[in-house]
Amino acid sequence: MKKVVSIQDVSCVGKCSQTVALPIISSMGIETAILPTSILSTHTAFKEFTFKKLTEELYKIKEHWKREKFQFDLIYIGYTGSEEILDFVLEFISEFKTKSNIIIFDPAMADNGEMYQGISKNIFAKIKEVAKKTDIIRLNRTEATFLLEKPYKEQLNLEEGQKLVKELQKLNKKQVVMTGIEKDNKIGALGYDGNAYYNNFEIKYPKNYHGTGDIFTSTLAGSLVKGKKIEEAIKISTKFTTECVRITYEDKDSEEYGVNFEQAIPYLLKLIL
């Protein structure tokens, strides 16, 4: 069985990071190990959330895993929210990177033109350092413009997106996948691998939801582990994320803090067949 490790926080309520990655990747028939980097009462869009880093425990877990000689087909790094956790991630990469596994990094640091609460300049600098060591940098358009230290724009068209991913690809010299590009009133994702661009656009619903980035990255990670090529993985991930948004948008009782990805999982399984 293929194995993924998901390295990110546990936000107890909020439908993001581990509580999204684990069910989505597992449902795709992939063993999903988790490294919970911190535990929060909710994600950081709530007021007064609690936040406990698990740094000490992370090093102990890593050492145990080394003794057990565990290897992962894909290492998925998401929200870290702290310099010391990013230091841990750098060490984890140097010890668990193999010739054939894929490291996918979603900086999960900003959205809609704003940094998440608590993301300092030092964290930002270290995120850039981690990005350089990964095979796929997966980000939204706010993170893309911030990482390149460019001014944020409310909308990005395909041409503008292509310029950004081309510059970002210089960071890791491998692949970049950016979401939040618009074309003909649709919204989608754009990938670049140094040679070719890949994109897919789907219906844009008139509401932004929290956690869609984590759904997209989890689906991308799972699709790649299932052997899909990057262009197909981007298509599956945009289609599934859009379906999650559609279900949530049409549900009058939906929560504000995350999308109803659970109800869209049967559709995901059809997409990856």
Ligand code: PXL
């Ligand atoms: O969805 C990304 C994410 C993950 N983890 C935490 C967050 C966020 C986004 O706000 O706050 C704790």
